[in-house]
Amino acid sequence: DSGVTQTPKHLITATGQRVTLRCSPRSGDLSVYWYQQSLDQGLQFLIQYYNGEERAKGNILERFSAQQFPDLHSELNLSSLELGDSALYFCASSVASDSSYEQYFGPGTRLTVT
Amino acid sequence: SQQGEEDPQALSIQEGENATMNCSYKTSINNLQWYRQNSGRGLVHLILIRSNEREKHSGRLRVTLDTSKKSSSLLITASRAADTASYFCATDADAYSGAGSYQLTFGKGTKLSVIP
Numbered sequence: 155d156s157g158v159t160q161t162p163k164h165l166i167t168a169t170g171q172r173v174t175l176r177c178s179p180r181s182g183d184l185s186v187y188w189y190q191q192s193l194d195q196g197l198q199f200l201i202q203y204y205n206g207e208e209r210a211k212g213n214i215l216e217r218f219s220a221q222q223f224p225d226l227h228s229e230l231n232l233s234s235l236e237l238g239d240s241a242l243y244f245c246a247s248s249v250a251s252d253s254s255y256e257q258y259f260g261p262g263t264r265l266t267v268t
Numbered sequence: 269s270q271q272g273e274e275d276p277q278a279l280s281i282q283e284g285e286n287a288t289m290n291c292s293y294k295t296s297i298n299n300l301q302w303y304r305q306n307s308g309r310g311l312v313h314l315i316l317i318r319s320n321e322r323e324k325h326s327g328r329l330r331v332t333l334d335t336s337k338k339s340s341s342l343l344i345t346a347s348r349a350a351d352t353a354s355y356f357c358a359t360d361a362d363a364y365s366g367a368g369s370y371q372l373t374f375g376k377g378t379k380l381s382v383i384p
Binding site for chain 2: 156158187189196197199202210212242244246252253254255256257258259260261262264
């Protein structure tokens with residue numbers, strides 16, 4: 155158990171809909187990262203927050219947004235969903251903002267868009 | 269584009285044998301990390317090696333880093349059925365993506381099957 159929790163575990167929704175994925179980092183970790191894992195694209199970095207502020211942005215679509223709240227939990231919002239958004243979405247946390255520290259991954263949310 | 273590329277894509281060995289996976293990357297790095305992922309589950313950090321280190325050990329794991337060749341290898345000795353998983357290398361991009369932050373870029377992984 156990494157100490158990172160993600161809800162829900164599974165999500166099935168229709169195209170055009172909007173969903174929110176939630177992540178609680180390990181106690182004491184200030185950084186939260188979001189990743190998307192699909193069979194064809196592999197594990198893609200989406201966005202990072204550190205202590206409530208956006209720190210780094212990766213291949214995140216404009217239809218996607220995220221935020222980190224004062225209690226350090228984070229939410230990833232996916233809107234106008236398309237079939238191609240079906241994937242595993244992982245949240246990870248680390249103690250600091252840079253990549254010199256290991257990241258602890260949550261169990262993931264499996265999103266299926268029908 | 270992928271920064272790290274693992275090789276081979278898939279590897280099947282008998283229990284007790286050693287497994288070696290390789291990772292090549294394109295640009296300069298500060299550190300390289302290896303992660304394991306059991307099917308459909310979250311990634312688990314295995315080991316981090318910094319650019320000024322050449323070799324690192326952790327239990328049955330041995331990681332080497334050759335910055336001149338931009339490559340790393342992960343050796344798992346005396347493999348067990350429980351080692352069956354996908355193994356990813358991750359490198360930090362060479363360009364700042366924000367103040368004091370480097371993104372981790374993952375390869376597509378090596379799928380290791382250890383046959384009992």
